[in-house]
Amino acid sequence: MAPKVLVSGTFDLLHSGHVAFLTEAASYGTLHVCVGRDDVVRELKGRYPVNSEIERQYLIAALKCVHECRISRGDGLLDFEPELRELRPDILVVNTDGAHESKAALCRALGVRYVVLERVPAGALPARSTTTLRTECVIPYRIDLAGGWLDQPWVSKHHPGAVLTISIEPTHVFNERSGMATSTRKKAIALWCNQLPMGDPEQMAKVLFSYENPPGTEEIAGSQDSIGIVMPGLNRSEYAGEYWPRAITSDGDESRLAWLEARLWLVPLDPRESGYRVLSDTNVSVAGATALANAADACWHGIQSMDAARTGAAMTASYEAQIAMFPHMVARDVPAMIERYRTTALGWKLSGAGGGGYLTLFSEQPITGALRVKIRRRHSGL
Numbered sequence: 001m002a003p004k005v006l007v008s009g010t011f012d013l014l015h016s017g018h019v020a021f022l023t024e025a026a027s028y029g030t031l032h033v034c035v036g037r038d039d040v041v042r043e044l045k046g047r048y049p050v051n052s053e054i055e056r057q058y059l060i061a062a063l064k065c066v067h068e069c070r071i072s073r074g075d076g077l078l079d080f081e082p083e084l085r086e087l088r089p090d091i092l093v094v095n096t097d098g099a100h101e102s103k104a105a106l107c108r109a110l111g112v113r114y115v116v117l118e119r120v121p122a123g124a125l126p127a128r129s130t131t132t133l134r135t136e137c138v139i140p141y142r143i144d145l146a147g148g149w150l151d152q153p154w155v156s157k158h159h160p161g162a163v164l165t166i167s168i169e170p171t172h173v174f175n176e177r178s179g180m181a182t183s184t185r186k187k188a189i190a191l192w193c194n195q196l197p198m199g200d201p202e203q204m205a206k207v208l209f210s211y212e213n214p215p216g217t218e219e220i221a222g223s224q225d226s227i228g229i230v231m232p233g234l235n236r237s238e239y240a241g242e243y244w245p246r247a248i249t250s251d252g253d254e255s256r257l258a259w260l261e262a263r264l265w266l267v268p269l270d271p272r273e274s275g276y277r278v279l280s281d282t283n284v285s286v287a288g289a290t291a292l293a294n295a296a297d298a299c300w301h302g303i304q305s306m307d308a309a310r311t312g313a314a315m316t317a318s319y320e321a322q323i324a325m326f327p328h329m330v331a332r333d334v335p336a337m338i339e340r341y342r343t344t345a346l347g348w349k350l351s352g353a354g355g356g357g358y359l360t361l362f363s364e365q366p367i368t369g370a371l372r373v374k375i376r377r378r379h380s381g382l
Contacts, residue, residue: 003029003090006112008072008080009098010036012049014059017119017128024117025093026065032087033060034072034080038378044077047198048378050138050169077102084110091115137194140167140376141180142228143264143351143360145303146318147296149326150239150289151222158286160240161293164300165228166260167235167376179351179358184225187212196230202248205230209244232376233257236300251304257375259306265370266351266358267341270333277328284325291321312346312362319349334359341367 005028011018025031035056041049049056053071061069072079077100084092084106091113094103099116107114121127147163150156174180188196191211197204209226223244227237233252237245251257295317302311323329329350337359338348345361361367 004087005029005031005091005093006034006080006084006087006089007031007093008034008036008083010041010045010049011056011060012041012051014051014056015128016122016125019063019065020120020122020125021095021117022060022063023065023122024120028091028093028115030067031065032083032089033066033069034083035060035069036072036079040072040075040079043075047195052377078106081106084112093117095119137189138170139185139188139192139194139196140169140229141174141182141185142167142225143180143373144224144228145234145349145360146299146315147292148224148318149222149322150292150296151224151237151243151245152220153239153241153243155284155289155292155325156239157241158284159289159293160238160246161289162236162238162296162300163222163224163245164296164303165224165231165235165237166373167228167230167232169374169376171374172371177357181225181229184208184212184221185229188229201231201250202227206244213243232378234260234303234375236296252377254377256303256306257377260303260311261373261375263308263311263346263362263364264373265345265361265363265367266373267337267361267367267370269331269337269350269357269359279326280328282326288321288325291324292318295321308346308362308364312348315347315349315360315362322350 005025007022007025022031022033035053038048038053051059057069057071060066070083073082074080089112092103092107093115095117096119104114119127142165145164145166147161150161151163174182176182188208191208205223205226208230209223212226213220220243224237227235227248231248231250233250234257235251236249238247239245295314299311299314299318302314334350341348341361341363344365344367345363347362349360351358351360358371361370
């Protein structure tokens with residue numbers, strides 16, 4: 001019978017260095033892996049992992065060199081101790097970054113062989129570590145699902161209402177003016193470099209909003225962009241004629257976020273034409289703001305009840321209320337694009353006024369060639 005081997009680690013942002021290490025560890029015998037819980041990673045590293053413990057477990061278990069992957073039940077540096085005592089492996093394998101005397105002492109006490117491996121890239125691949133990968137920018141983007149424009153006081157003064165936003169991981173590099181809050185994201189990068197700082201998310205959103213709109217700014221950017229970037233999950237920001245919402249309701253329920261994420265599809269639109277001005281020929285009114293607020297409210301309740309038909313219809317109603325007040329939001333290719341997906345999608349909206357962005361579809365059926373998004377599940381940062 002092959003020796004039983006145990007490896008423990010975070011294994012966030014799975015990369016070639018992880019695979020090379022696990023493959024070498026598996027050469028010692030049948031490989032069992034423990035991934036650290038999210039709260040333990042936060043305690044040890046001062047930040048949450050990008051990928052949740054469940055996703056990290058799934059990815060590691062999918063590797064052909066891994067026999068089994070568990071989520072560690074313990075705490076601290078020896079969070080894998082309950083599994084070590086339960087599995088009774090012959091060998092504990094660590095790399096040079098994870099080597100520690102407390103691990104060696106535990107192995108000696110239990111009669112487990114302790115093996116330390118050097119970081120060696122596979123073949124001609126570059127050396128990789130999660131730490132170096134995290135120096136790449138992980139500032140989120142945001143998508144508004146319904147109610148957009150109500151974060152401007154000159155709209156919500158006609159009727160109060162909510163803007164629904166989701167914070168999304170930067171799994172794609174979105175173009176400028178694509179409706180993903182790219183301008184605000186650039187301000188976040190200038191302010192915080194590659195990652196959001198630790199702290200209260202709403203306070204950080206206020207900091208970003210103030211940084212983007214210093215005293216004397218003539219055209220104030222809406223605060224939904226700062227809120228959508230900084231605050232994780234789904235957020236309902238309620239506006240009533242002010243630049244900052246009177247209340248923010250956050251929803252981080254995993255079942256709802258997974259449900260929502262599985263039904264969002266982004267179809268790229270043609271580039272924005274030169275000379276485009278979204279605020280030309282506007283028709284902002286009490287009726288328009290009321291329709292927009294009602295659509296956002298219906299969208300929120302549709303998501304809360306995970307009612308796909310209601311959510312899709314509300315997104316479409318929000319889009320129609322927007323273009324009734326801002327007709328120049330619609331680029332020439334948008335009507336034909338909507339007709340193309342009308343029988344497939346349950347609803348739609350625009351991300352990026354006037355072109356250059358995406359037609360965001362809400363559909364329970366796959367949309368060929370569309371981009372997918374990953375909703376950011378928690379506040380992440382240093």
